[in-house]
Amino acid sequence: LAKTTQPISMDSYEGQEVNITCSHNNIATNDYITWYQQFPSQGPRFIIQGYKTKVTNEVASLFIPADRKSSTLSLPRVSLSDTAVYYCLVVDFSGGYNKLIFGAGTRLAVHP
């Protein structure tokens, strides 16, 4: 399973764009890059996923360079409610069941 490295914590202010970068140097050909968000005392929530280049949805954008050894989650104009832990994972969906192995994540604090 590819290991990911991301900052332990980040601070931002309301209305700013936040970019969280994740390193996954040992990513394999079949691996997808997946991001989850977790609020205190709740289960993680799927945010976005991609394989290469750029993916955008109503919540975030995900930028993946050609070598796929890193990825950047971009949250546009954050609000206080975006304060959460953000997890970057790489997952191989080509087999049977898929298991998500979570690291420590990035604790994002958004300030007024």
Place this chain on the structure above:
Amino acid sequence: ETGVTQTPRHLVMGMTNKKSLKCEQHLGHNAMYWYKQSAKKPLELMFVYSLEERVENNSVPSRFSPECPNSSHLFLHLHTLQPEDSALYLCASSQTGNQGRYGYTFGSGTRLTVV
């Protein structure tokens, strides 16, 4: 509501008690998972069920006993727990294989306190 429902939301139990955590999903998924999240620690994968068969048991003590009677229900039976077992227990479900690309869905968890 995420489509994965866990009950109870909170549970306090003594070390000699027996209790069960319940998880139910109505998403048509065919894989279910138990995770443990202790304070200030990453989520730890405990058990994986795929097509109602247990496929992973990540060195979990025998005082935790999972059960998956069908693809929609998952239980975690607890007995003679220790105070260090106090944690948030999370259930998740997904599709197997390539359909898993649509992500896991987690429940809101059961906050367990062992006294």
